[in-house]
Amino acid sequence: MPELPEVETIVRQLRARGVEGREIRSVQINWLRTVEPLSAAAFSRQLRETVIEQISRTGKWILFHLSSGKTIMIHLRMSGSFSTEKGSHDRVVLQLSDGLTLYYRDTRKFGRWKLVDDPQQILGKLGPDALTRQFTLNYFSEAMLRRHRMIKPLLLDQSIVAGLGNIYVDEALWESKLNPERRSDSLSKDELAVLFKAIKHVLRIGVKNRGTSLGDGKTNYRDVEGESGGYRVKVKAYGRAGQPCSRCKNALEKIIVAQRGTTICPVCQQHSSQD
DNA sequence: GAAGACCTGCTA
């Protein structure tokens, strides 16, 4: 579920809640497989009495930098979220100093907490984070042109660029008027520039609006305050199949690309003469 | 590339 803007929103709110600087007093692990690579007991032992000095984000990873020198790396996958109030699918509960309790909630249990000595072990396999200066048009163009793959799965590939998921990829492609099945090496210089700009744009707007949430059920994205994201009203493509394209008014269509549900405007996002 | 695995809950 959460992509870069949702993860960024959560990190900001954890900081605002004053999680940084607090000591972990006790750890409760309700779903053993959430934590890696240690057993729940060993994992808890290593956390106890350490201070969460700093919280950061790279791509879709949340990092808790601990006073012990170790780092907790958290990936929310499809349904992970945080709250300071008890809920119904709390998989990890941290009692922090000064009476704050942090609940990690994850209905589908796909999320993971990894305790690592060196985050680079994992982050080193990722491409640049999509909202950093390291993600440049030159880098992006080169990465796309030297492969012969459909653009959508390439954009979802975290080793190329980190942070995009199904929603923001569909939004960026809609905004760029590009068909998700176009081959990456068929894109012109102009198309690459437009797509690059659209990626940065949809992510920035997403962050500004505190992420996206669809529907109202409890499996959907919630920020730390329990709110759904504000980007929902801004979504142009994702989840809008059957509704009119806000550019040309033709009905948006749902297709499957690389096994992922994909919404496109069949008129605006036609395959070009190439490919 | 594709399909299955990991999971639960919502919707049609």
Next chain:
DNA sequence: TAGCAGGTCTTC
């Protein structure tokens, strides 16, 4: 009840 979901990993 089947099918689907914002992610990623493993195994064809």
